[in-house]
Amino acid sequence: MVKLHISTIINGEPEEFLCEPEETMLDVLRDRLSLTGSKEGCGSGDCGACSITVDGSLICSCLMLAAESEGKKIETIEGMSDGETLHPLQQKFLEEAALQCGICTPGMLVAAKALLDENPDPTETEVRFWLAGNLCRCTGYDKIVRAVLDTAQEIRETK
Amino acid sequence: MNDANNKWIGKRTIRPDGADKVTGQATFGADTTMPGMIWGKVLRSPHAHANIRSIDTSKAESLPGVKAVITSADVTNYSPEKSVILGIQDMRWMTRNVMAREKALFHGHPVAAVAATSQKIADQACKLIEVDYEVLPWVVEIDDAIKSDAPILHEFIEFEGKPSNIAGTLEHKKGDVQTGFEEADVIVERSFTTRPVHQGYIEPHACLVSVSADGRATIWSSSQGQFMVRAMTSMLTDIPQSSIRAIPAEIGGGFGGKTIVYLEPLATILSKKSGRPVKMVMSREEVMRASGPTSGSKSTVKMGIKKDGSIVAAQGTYYLQAGALPGSPIRGAVGCAFAPYDIPNVHALGYDVVSNRSKVAAYRAPGAPIGAFAVECVIDEISEAIGMDPLEVRLKNAAKEGTQAAHGPVYPRIGYYETVEAALSHPHREIPLGKFQGRGVASGFWFNAGGESSSQVNITEDGNVVVTTGHPDIGGSRASIANITAELLGIDYKRVSVLIGDTATIGYSNLTGGSRVLFASGMAVTDSTEKVIVSLKERAAKIWDIDPEAVDWEDGYARPAGANAGMFDPLSLEELAERATETGGPIGAGSQLNTAGAEGGFATHMCDVEVDIDLGIVRIIRYTSFQDVGRAVHPSYVEGQLQGGAAQGIGWALNEEYIYDSEGRVDNPGFLDYRMPVCSDLPMLDTVMIEVPNPKHPQGVRGVGEVPLVPPLAAIRNAIYDALGIRFYGLPMSPPVVLEALEQGEAAE
Numbered sequence: 001m002v003k004l005h006i007s008t009i010i011n012g013e014p015e016e017f018l019c020e021p022e023e024t025m026l027d028v029l030r031d032r033l034s035l036t037g038s039k040e041g042c043g044s045g046d047c048g049a050c051s052i053t054v055d056g057s058l059i060c061s062c063l064m065l066a067a068e069s070e071g072k073k074i075e076t077i078e079g080m081s082d083g084e085t086l087h088p089l090q091q092k093f094l095e096e097a098a099l100q101c102g103i104c105t106p107g108m109l110v111a112a113k114a115l116l117d118e119n120p121d122p123t124e125t126e127v128r129f130w131l132a133g134n135l136c137r138c139t140g141y142d143k144i145v146r147a148v149l150d151t152a153q154e155i156r157e158t159k
Numbered sequence: 160m161n162d163a164n165n166k167w168i169g170k171r172t173i174r175p176d177g178a179d180k181v182t183g184q185a186t187f188g189a190d191t192t193m194p195g196m197i198w199g200k201v202l203r204s205p206h207a208h209a210n211i212r213s214i215d216t217s218k219a220e221s222l223p224g225v226k227a228v229i230t231s232a233d234v235t236n237y238s239p240e241k242s243v244i245l246g247i248q249d250m251r252w253m254t255r256n257v258m259a260r261e262k263a264l265f266h267g268h269p270v271a272a273v274a275a276t277s278q279k280i281a282d283q284a285c286k287l288i289e290v291d292y293e294v295l296p297w298v299v300e301i302d303d304a305i306k307s308d309a310p311i312l313h314e315f316i317e318f319e320g321k322p323s324n325i326a327g328t329l330e331h332k333k334g335d336v337q338t339g340f341e342e343a344d345v346i347v348e349r350s351f352t353t354r355p356v357h358q359g360y361i362e363p364h365a366c367l368v369s370v371s372a373d374g375r376a377t378i379w380s381s382s383q384g385q386f387m388v389r390a391m392t393s394m395l396t397d398i399p400q401s402s403i404r405a406i407p408a409e410i411g412g413g414f415g416g417k418t419i420v421y422l423e424p425l426a427t428i429l430s431k432k433s434g435r436p437v438k439m440v441m442s443r444e445e446v447m448r449a450s451g452p453t454s455g456s457k458s459t460v461k462m463g464i465k466k467d468g469s470i471v472a473a474q475g476t477y478y479l480q481a482g483a484l485p486g487s488p489i490r491g492a493v494g495c496a497f498a499p500y501d502i503p504n505v506h507a508l509g510y511d512v513v514s515n516r517s518k519v520a521a522y523r524a525p526g527a528p529i530g531a532f533a534v535e536c537v538i539d540e541i542s543e544a545i546g547m548d549p550l551e552v553r554l555k556n557a558a559k560e561g562t563q564a565a566h567g568p569v570y571p572r573i574g575y576y577e578t579v580e581a582a583l584s585h586p587h588r589e590i591p592l593g594k595f596q597g598r599g600v601a602s603g604f605w606f607n608a609g610g611e612s613s614s615q616v617n618i619t620e621d622g623n624v625v626v627t628t629g630h631p632d633i634g635g636s637r638a639s640i641a642n643i644t645a646e647l648l649g650i651d652y653k654r655v656s657v658l659i660g661d662t663a664t665i666g667y668s669n670l671t672g673g674s675r676v677l678f679a680s681g682m683a684v685t686d687s688t689e690k691v692i693v694s695l696k697e698r699a700a701k702i703w704d705i706d707p708e709a710v711d712w713e714d715g716y717a718r719p720a721g722a723n724a725g726m727f728d729p730l731s732l733e734e735l736a737e738r739a740t741e742t743g744g745p746i747g748a749g750s751q752l753n754t755a756g757a758e759g760g761f762a763t764h765m766c767d768v769e770v771d772i773d774l775g776i777v778r779i780i781r782y783t784s785f786q787d788v789g790r791a792v793h794p795s796y797v798e799g800q801l802q803g804g805a806a807q808g809i810g811w812a813l814n815e816e817y818i819y820d821s822e823g824r825v826d827n828p829g830f831l832d833y834r835m836p837v838c839s840d841l842p843m844l845d846t847v848m849i850e851v852p853n854p855k856h857p858q859g860v861r862g863v864g865e866v867p868l869v870p871p872l873a874a875i876r877n878a879i880y881d882a883l884g885i886r887f888y889g890l891p892m893s894p895p896v897v898l899e900a901l902e903q904g905e906a907a908e
Contacts, residue, residue, distance in 0.1 A: 030189075030190075031192075034192075035183075036183070036186075036187075036189075036190040037182070037183020037184070038183070039187065039189075039361070039362065039411070040189070040363070040440075041361040041362065041363070041411075041443065041830075042443040042829060042830045043442060043443060044443065044829055044830070044831065046829060046830035046831045047361055047443075047830050049361055076183070077182065077183035078182070078183050080182070080183075081181075081182055086178070086181065086182070090181040090182065093177075093181050094173050094174070094177040094178070094181060095171075095173065096795070097171065097174070097635065097793075097795035097796055097798075097799055099177070099180055099181070100412075100633070100634040100635060100796070100799050100803065101360075101361075101362070101409075101410060101411050101412045101413075101633060101634065102176070102180030102181075102185055102409065102411070103187060103360075103361045103362040103409075103411025103412060104361050104411075105180050105181055106181075106183045109181060125839075127838075128838045128839040128841075129838075129839045131838040131839075132837045132838050132839040132840075133837075134838070135361055135830060135835060135837065136361070136838075137358075137359045137360055137361055137412050137414070137803070137806075137807070137835065138412060138634060138799065138803045139799055139802060139803050139806075140802035140803050140805055140806030140836075140841060140844045141806070141836075141838045141841055142802045142841075142843050142844045143795070143798075143799060143802070144838070145838065145843070146843075
């Protein structure tokens, strides 16, 4: 089968790749571009472990065809920190132990960042419903929700 | 060791593996690749029960891109006649679980596997394998499986002299229940059912295996024990353990479900046959169809109580689903059921029942939540019958130091009583409830475990510390181990690196399970670190030319003590490391221990619910766990265990279940229809950590990971009764079930 040639921007860098028409964005990120921070927990858009943003919108990369990324701006977990400087959410997740096994963490962080970019002062309920598409089986979400709320407050206070 | 002067034990340090996990750099099971790697896929049975007459792989083998095809003929066989035990597993069943042998025993059971240059070709090749099945009658539910005319899964399993689906029993007896019930003022007997539930780890099973031309295998995989992976793969492939190096990937959740192998032996055989590294990753559907959930169950519990609140007799009978091959957790069910209580007369009996479902695997306190669910519901009812608060009944009958448990041990110092006391005096109990709201309580016990652990503590040439242990870190254990090491050495936490060794770089360590890791590896690391401190003191003594007994180790320094106090400047860890060559060479010590004294863990949970009577949805509005945690070496990760266990219990109680269709196939093999709690389903989960240090552990550690899943099922059920006046006897209490009960209640009025 003839492969498609796709030009896109991933974490601010121009990126080109070849893919088959049916390949998902997640498969290309993981298997062709070695960006394995996005995880496959279900392949059906139910767990959110593969969360990325496309032109700023939060999506499950397992539900997106890679070919759809032509000309788009993709952000993944690998682009979240600024070199050695962690994003405030990443730092807060560490300080507040908002992860146990860590498999959901990349998707959870990408989703939480998308929330705070849109709503810098969310309520607990807003955080819970925004993150309802990101399954975590270890934590019971308590420390995750607290970390997101505390980060939001910290960002607001430092602005 | 258990005081407020600790610098690191009890502190909320940043976990050593944390930065990798928040940046996407951590390497989980499916994240490793190799040059020349190809992909393995499994062909699975489309039938719930069928004899396999023949398998023709020739068409698949001739498909371009296919490099190897295997069937059960390639996997080491163990005769069903003779038990071959490895840990808590029996290799007779493991070989039949990783690949169907005589029979396909459940829908999704592996029957063949393929390795090909792409996933697509591997999928195509699976479709070209021709299997001649003789379809057999099947059975999935307990009641159907134990009928006299039930389809029999294994002719070689006999019960009461006849082929049977009852594969085993376990019984605990204390006193005489008949006499005990005669003393009771009130006797309540109830029957219960629970459905199988999956561990629900977000990371599907995954591995990469490379077998070299000389037959040496390297396995990268996500599991709860690299040594378990090595041993099981060795026994299923006939490659000696010395020729297998199992490298633990970061594990994306296990909860017991990754204590056995599924893919590793298949990938090893495929790699050996093809001469290429083989990667295999399960889909979520494969995880749900073919990896182990925990058992569904049916049970009957009878308890007798006197008007003064003393429980005088208790009897429990449990049937647990094993899945297609023997081995349900009846030990956890019958052993833990009555364990929080000092009851003079106890009889607990469990049956292990096979049926055409995927083989169960361990799930967080295996069997114990099932055992406790029935008992804790009945305690709620006997308490009501005598008009006594259910917490007061628990307090009155609480097991203490010296209590003889029905499952055998006489308890040392335990903290169950304290959990009930804490619940009784907690502000949660005073919060007023509204309409359709209710409050419930329940308790639980888990054995905890010790066993084999190894560690190595090395001082680097620049005076820092590298600790290696042999247990996959499933919830932050590296941070706790770093806390312990830094405390003992009296140095900054950041100077300690903690790594998990592979099977070639650290001594044998039993798997991550039974809530044993921090108990056992804490002991091993303490032992190694203490040996290192002895060596450091000897080296300082040599430099100072004094007796090693006259050297103290304090705050990261060797100091002259006794008569020599103040005679020499203290020597730091860095200085001693720098002078290691002249004082005896490398500084480090290893330990290989078989640990004992884990001692049990207890918890009491309090839960408030609100029922949406129009939709039948039960919402958890408040939740508090009270647990004896021994010693919280890293409080955040102990709280995390309590919260995570409660959340899994909430899922088990309210929504999770396997639904089978009319052909014996799982009908909800995905996260959309298998409904685990999501973030918007839950409130904050409060925890009260009670520290009754384990007297048999250097830091007072008790296992904390499993107890939290034991009380929630009954706590929620009892809360729903408080809200609605309706007692449920089966799980899950999902919206359709609750709605139906509400409608029946209305009809009855």
